Amino acid sequence: MTTAEKYVAAAYAVVFLVVLAYVLIIATKLARLEREVAELAELAREQRAVEPERKAVAVG
């Protein structure tokens, strides 16, 4: 590999690695959002389960 080839490969690798790093960051963020959605769904289910009991007390 000549010196020019090494520098050209390095320049292209920089672009590739920056984009890859960006995609990895986005993927991590997406995983966090997925976790949060699951937590919120669980919270909503719990609230829904408590809701009829509250209503029953109010009516009674």
Add this chain to the structure above:
Amino acid sequence: MTRAFRQQRLPILATAACALMGAAIVLIAYVAPIDADQGLSQKIFYFHVPVALTAYLLFGWGAWKALRVLWKRDEAADLESYVAIHQGVIYGVMTLVTGSIWAKISWGVWWAWSSNQLVLFLVLFLFYAAYFMLRYSVEPGPRRANLCAVYALFGVALIPVSFLAIRLANDFIHPTVFTSHGPQMSGRMFLAFCVAWAALVALAATLYHVELAGKRLDARLRELREVLAA
């Protein structure tokens, strides 16, 4: 823009970015001739210049959205402006690093302070890097949106200065490829350049929409959490 395109925008953009990127790599490697003056190292040009031009585009897009914040009181535009500037800074990093590598092989140095275009691009990059310090030092709300919008609009004035610096200052170190006589390269080189630029713009558009969708989702989840906690 039709509703169907809006819904399918991200997959369309991602497909276009992949296809154009593949085509650009093939054109750069096999179609564009090796430069008689600089040799193989000139191939860096096909990514370095489009990355820099895309960074300008992203800063310009960020400024346009900032203008909408101030002019139309468009609240959503604040986030769009922020994401565009964030992308612009990422493209700015790529411009500086690929430029530095090209400088090392062409001029024998990693950086030349005597080149006005290089220094002005660095100033533009640092100006937009400081945007994040401003944004995260102010509480979210209309005040922050206004301050960030004004800052983004000031920054956009540096773009024509940076772009024209080489022409105005007779900079002999940094090459001038696009002059008033058109592109100073062969047809095949110009084709490779155009496809590479289209690929990088499509990639920027894809990443812009991905990041924007993530930020919007994050904000809506925070809102939902507050509603459920109340």
